[in-house]
Structures are given as structure tokens and as C-alpha cells.
Amino acid sequence: xxxxxxxxxxxxxxxxxxxxxxxxxxxxxxxxxxxxxxxxxxxxxxxxxxxxxxxxxxxxxxxxxxxxxxxxxxxxxxxxxxxxxxxxxxxxxxxxxxxxxxxxxxxxxxxxxxxxxxxxxxxxxxxxxxxxxxxxxxxxxxxxxxxxxxxxxxxxxxxxxxxxxxxxxxxxxxxxxxxxxxxxxxxxxxxxxxxxxxxx
Numbered sequence: 001x002x003x004x005x006x007x008x009x010x011x012x013x014x015x016x017x018x019x020x021x022x023x024x025x026x027x028x029x030x031x032x033x034x035x036x037x038x039x040x041x042x043x044x045x046x047x048x049x050x051x052x053x054x055x056x057x058x059x060x061x062x063x064x065x066x067x068x069x070x071x072x073x074x075x076x077x078x079x080x081x082x083x084x085x086x087x088x089x090x091x092x093x094x095x096x097x098x099x100x101x102x103x104x105x106x107x108x109x110x111x112x113x114x115x116x117x118x119x120x121x122x123x124x125x126x127x128x129x130x131x132x133x134x135x136x137x138x139x140x141x142x143x144x145x146x147x148x149x150x151x152x153x154x155x156x157x158x159x160x161x162x163x164x165x166x167x168x169x170x171x172x173x174x175x176x177x178x179x180x181x182x183x184x185x186x187x188x189x190x191x192x193x194x195x196x197x198x199x200x
Contacts, residue, residue: 025067029079033060036086040093047162048100049092056085100161107168108149108156114175115145118182125182125189134185141178145171 037056040046045053063078122138148167155164 023072025072026076026079029076029083030063030067033063033079033082033086036083036090040086040089043090043093044097045086045089045093047093048096049089052085052089052092056082056089059085097159097161100165101156104152104156104161104164104168108152111145111149111168111171111175114172114179115142115149118142118145118175118179121179121182121186125186128186128189130182130185130189134182138178138182141174145175 033056037060040049040053040056043049059078059082063075063082066072066075066078118138119142122135122142125135125138148171152164152167155161155167
């Protein structure tokens with residue numbers, strides 16, 4: 001076979017392969033794209049990698065629409081795009097979840113430190129003999145914070161950091177308010193103490 005005929009044969013064979021590949025749905029690539037999307041969903045990509053996950057779903061929808069239209073070449077291209085976007089969503093979700101977990105861990109440590117400081121301040125308030133109502137309110141608040149921190153830990157360990165975050169979100173404001181109230185109660189109590197007169 002001469003070089004020119006060999007080239008012609010190769011060209012025709014390639015054209016035949018491309019033609020045959022576009023006469024039926026790209027089942028393999030569609031399944032791979034669906035599998036990548038399921039993996040992304042399981043990784044929480046809908047929340048932690050919304051942009052690439054949305055792009056993957058859109059590409060998958062276009063792939064299925066192209067199959068319906070019997071445009072199998074476009075279906076193949078969209079399926080490949082969907083798979084690529086989905087895999088990117090998996091990686092992004094993993095990175096984002098790790099960052100969010102680290103931030104929540106730090107928040108929990110800060111809240112625990114603030115709680116210990118408030119508990120120490122309550123002891124000072126008791127020594128200063130502030131009113132029972134102020135002490136009861138402060139102790140109720142610290143119990144609430146301690147309970148929320150205890151409940152947030154297993155949620156975070158289980159990977160449901162959105163639920164852990166929901167528990168932690170109101171705590172800083174509660175601690176700040178309680179600290180202000182107990183400080184005010186101590187200041188009020190001290191202002192009412194009789195001034196001792198020194199003997200001459």
C-alpha cells in the first residue's frame with residue numbers, strides 16, 4: 001500500500017469511527033457524569049461548592065437534552081463537561097468543609113474561653129453579694145452556653161457542621177449580654193456599700 005493510500009485509509013477509518021461514535025448515545029460518559037454528580041452530592045457540594053456543582057448539573061441537563069434531540073456529539077461534549085465540573089465540585093467541597101470545620105473549632109474554643117471567664121465573674125458577683133435575680137439569670141445563661149457547646153461537638157464530628165453552626169451562632173451575643181449584666185450588678189452592689197469612715 002502506497003503512502004498516499006495508507007493516509008487515505010487512515011483518514012477514512014477515523015471518519016468512520018467518529019461517525020459511528022455519534023450514532024448512539026454516549027452511555028459510558030453519561031454514566032460517568034452521573035456518578036461524579038452523585039459523589040459531589042454526597043460530598044455536600046450543593047452547599048460547599050455551589051458554583052461548580054451548579055455548572056455540573058446544568059451540563060448534565062444539556063447532555064440529556066442533546067440525547068433526546070439525538071445530537072449525540074453534543075451529548076458527549078456536555079457529559080464530559082458535567083463530569084469535569086462535578087469532580088471539581090468534589091475537590092472544592094472538601095477544601096471548603098475543612099476550612100469551615102477549622103473555623104468552627106476555633107469559635108468553639110473562643111466560646112469556651114469566654115464561658116470560663118464569665119463563670120469566674122459570677123463567682124466574683126456571689127462574693128460581692130449581688131442580687132439573687134442577677135445571679136440566677138447569669139447562671140441560666142452559662143448553663144445554656146455549656147449545653148450548646150456540648151451538643152455542637154458531636155454534630156461537628158459527624159460532619160453536620162451546619163447544625164453545629166446553628167447552635168453556636170447565638171452564643172456570642174448571649175455571653176456578651178450576660179457579661180454586661182453581671183458587671184452592672186457588681187458595680188451597682190459596690191456603689192451601695194457604705195463608706196467606712198476612718199478614725200482620727
